[in-house]
Amino acid sequence: MNIYHISYTSKFVGERMAMLSFKGCNFDCIGCIRKRNECDIYAEERRYIDWTFENIVKELEELNPHRIYLGGYEPTLDPDLIRTIENLSKLDAHIVLMTNGSKIDDGYAIELKEAGVNEVIVGVKAFDRKKHLYYTKRSNEEVLNAIKNLAAIEDAYFRLQVETILLPEINDPGDIEELAIFISQINPTISLFIEPWIPMEGVEFEEPKKVDLIDAVSRAMRHLYVVSYHPLYSEIKEIRKTPRKAKFIEFLPD
Numbered sequence: 001m002n003i004y005h006i007s008y009t010s011k012f013v014g015e016r017m018a019m020l021s022f023k024g025c026n027f028d029c030i031g032c033i034r035k036r037n038e039c040d041i042y043a044e045e046r047r048y049i050d051w052t053f054e055n056i057v058k059e060l061e062e063l064n065p066h067r068i069y070l071g072g073y074e075p076t077l078d079p080d081l082i083r084t085i086e087n088l089s090k091l092d093a094h095i096v097l098m099t100n101g102s103k104i105d106d107g108y109a110i111e112l113k114e115a116g117v118n119e120v121i122v123g124v125k126a127f128d129r130k131k132h133l134y135y136t137k138r139s140n141e142e143v144l145n146a147i148k149n150l151a152a153i154e155d156a157y158f159r160l161q162v163e164t165i166l167l168p169e170i171n172d173p174g175d176i177e178e179l180a181i182f183i184s185q186i187n188p189t190i191s192l193f194i195e196p197w198i199p200m201e202g203v204e205f206e207e208p209k210k211v212d213l214i215d216a217v218s219r220a221m222r223h224l225y226v227v228s229y230h231p232l233y234s235e236i237k238e239i240r241k242t243p244r245k246a247k248f249i250e251f252l253p254d
């Protein structure tokens with residue numbers, strides 16, 4: 001079992017949400033978000049448990065999450081992943097697998113579906129082959145094939161989402177539009193989520209510009225029905241400085 005960490009919140013947009021993090025990855029991304037922080041930066045409380053799969057399931061049973069995310073590094077490297085999903089699917093939660101897609105051939109896609117995964121999010125670090133190789137040290141061929149393999153068996157109970165990063169010089173708005181065209185040729189109803197790069201100390205890339213984020217979103221929307229995005233990291237930092245509660249004023253007739 002490769003699970004090394006669990007985080008949980010009862011307030012994930014109103015839902016109870018658990019994230020199981022798996023160790024190990026076959027990519028070597030220049031800006032690996034996991035290496036930056038292996039635990040939960042928002043956690044305010046820490047509990048220690050006897051780290052067996054049975055105890056993890058017991059904890060989850062008590063927490064009773066609406067959603068369980070399987071993420072961290074790369075969950076599909078875990079030889080026990082299918083058995084893990086089969087057990088988690090008994091908890092009656094929506095199970096979401098977050099993956100770099102490199103291990104999902106057509107047979108494994110079917111195994112994931114049959115085990116009880118409800119949603120797969122495939123992360124595409126770069127659409128351009130050479131830039132993907134530079135950024136991750138791996139080809140993106142298997143990643144793009146994973147999208148085809150999962151789309152072929154997608155239904156209301158086994159959904160697919162593609163996630164990509166906006167990263168200047170690696171995955172620019174033009175590259176994201178190419179990715180959107182590639183996805184639309186498979187099925188234009190597959191949703192795309194655009195995540196702007198979070199700047200890292202000591203890493204060569206800068207934070208994308210807002211204008212480029214909007215450009216990437218508008219270009220992708222020309223080809224796909226559903227495109228969404230995350231705000232820039234600098235915007236989030238600004239938002240966090242403001243009080244959490246929105247203030248409303250109401251106007252009524254005199």
Ligand code: SF4
Pocket residue numbers: 025026027028029031032033034035072073074100136
């Ligand atoms: S695929 Fe994800 S976990 Fe693996 S190296 Fe890249 S960013 Fe890190």
